[in-house]
Amino acid sequence: MNVKKLAAEAAVELIKDGMTVGLGTGSTAHWAIAKLGERVNNGLKIKAIATSKESDALAKELNIPMVTFSDIGQIDITIDGADEVDPNLILIKGGGGALLREKIIATASEKLIVIVDESKLVRQLGGFALPIEVIPFGMESTRKFIEELGCKTKIRMTDKNDRFKTDNGNHIVDCTFGRIESPEKISQKLNQIPGVVENGLFIRLAHKVYVGYQSGKVDILLKKND
Numbered sequence: 577m578n579v580k581k582l583a584a585e586a587a588v589e590l591i592k593d594g595m596t597v598g599l600g601t602g603s604t605a606h607w608a609i610a611k612l613g614e615r616v617n618n619g620l621k622i623k624a625i626a627t628s629k630e631s632d633a634l635a636k637e638l639n640i641p642m643v644t645f646s647d648i649g650q651i652d653i654t655i656d657g658a659d660e661v662d663p664n665l666i667l668i669k670g671g672g673g674a675l676l677r678e679k680i681i682a683t684a685s686e687k688l689i690v691i692v693d694e695s696k697l698v699r700q701l702g703g704f705a706l707p708i709e710v711i712p713f714g715m716e717s718t719r720k721f722i723e724e725l726g727c728k729t730k731i732r733m734t735d736k737n738d739r740f741k742t743d744n745g746n747h748i749v750d751c752t753f754g755r756i757e758s759p760e761k762i763s764q765k766l767n768q769i770p771g772v773v774e775n776g777l778f779i780r781l782a783h784k785v786y787v788g789y790q791s792g793k794v795d796i797l798l799k800k801n802d
């Protein structure tokens with residue numbers, strides 16, 4: 577059973593004619609883009625904006641009409657994956673290195689719909705190393721300040737042993753906290769460090785989370801007070 581595909585395809589049912597849709601990044605978002613492409617080729621009228629060059633290329637291959645921020649007012653729905661989801665629907669994202677564009681697009685969207693398989697649900701965030709986008713200049717110094725917040729860091733590398741480069745020309749520092757007791761405080765402190773562009777904690781952004789299970793069911797988790 578392809579559980580990621582299951583959650584992704586259920587979420588794509590939310591997309592209606594006339595919407596502007598944010599396209600996520602990663603192996604789960606891949607299935608959402610594929611389904612959306614199928615619906616567009618069957619007559620669905622939408623515009624889309626992508627959170628990465630990779631998703632943009634896939635969408636264009638599937639003939640999904642792509643726009644940029646200068647073409648649109650707001651984004652109606654963004655569908656994106658996550659690396660961890662806690663009971664308050666706070667997320668860790670950035671496993672694919674696209675967290676900055678993902679956060680910009682999620683923030684500009686009326687609704688962020690998250691698609692995951694059951695393995696992404698956690699009681700407490702932090703088991704997955706938190707990705708942080710850092711500018712190349714001063715990396716070693718920026719990294720030290722990040723570690724002072726109580727984590728171990730690794731600079732993300734490619735298979736060729738170069739520093740991984742984001743679509744924005746920056747690097748990713750993966751930070752192992754073990755447990756993140758206070759995501760809001762950590763997020764604020766991280767973003768105050770010069771050189772940190774953005775971190776992978778998504779707080780009060782997710783509207784709904786579609787969770788796929790091996791049994792074939794898809795649960796929908798709602799933001800509290802919705």
Ligand code: 5RP
Nearest residue numbers: 602603604657670671672674
């Ligand atoms: C990319 C992301 C992805 O959404 C996240 O890593 C989940 O990926 P996948 O769907 O492949 O498990 O944040 O930056």
